[in-house]
Amino acid sequence: MTAAVRRPTPLTLVSGGRAAEREAAIAQALPPNQPAAVILEGLADGNAILADLAEQVSPSPSFPLQLLRIAPGCLCCSGNLVLRVTLNRLLRHPPAHLFISLADATHIEQLRTWLTASPYDALLALQADIVLA
16 A cells, blocks of 8 residues: 655745735635635734635635634744644645745745755745735
C-alpha cells in the first residue's frame, strides 16, 4: 500500500494598507468553491468583510472558510510561537489555499524565510504576495 502524496498548500502573504483593505483583497483572491483559511494578525477594525463571508460560506462543509486571528505583534518575533501552533493545527487538515494577513510587514522577509524552512517547506508553497499601498 502506498501513502498518499500530500501537495503543499498554496500560501499568500498579504501586507500593506489597513486591515479592511487587506481583508477585501483576500476576499477577492479566495479560490471559488474550495476550502480556504485566513490567519489575520492584529485586531479587527470594525469592518468584518471576511467574518461576514465566513458566515455565508462556512455552513457548507464542502467549502469552509476558516478565520483565525492572532493577537497584535510581529508574527516573526513575538508571535512566532502562536503562529507555529496555529499553522501546525491548521495543516493537519490543510485548506486548498491559505492566506496570512500581516498588520506590520517590517519583517516579511524573515517570515518568508521561516515559512520556507523545514518543516513548512514541504507543507506550504509560497505564492506571490499581495501588497497594498
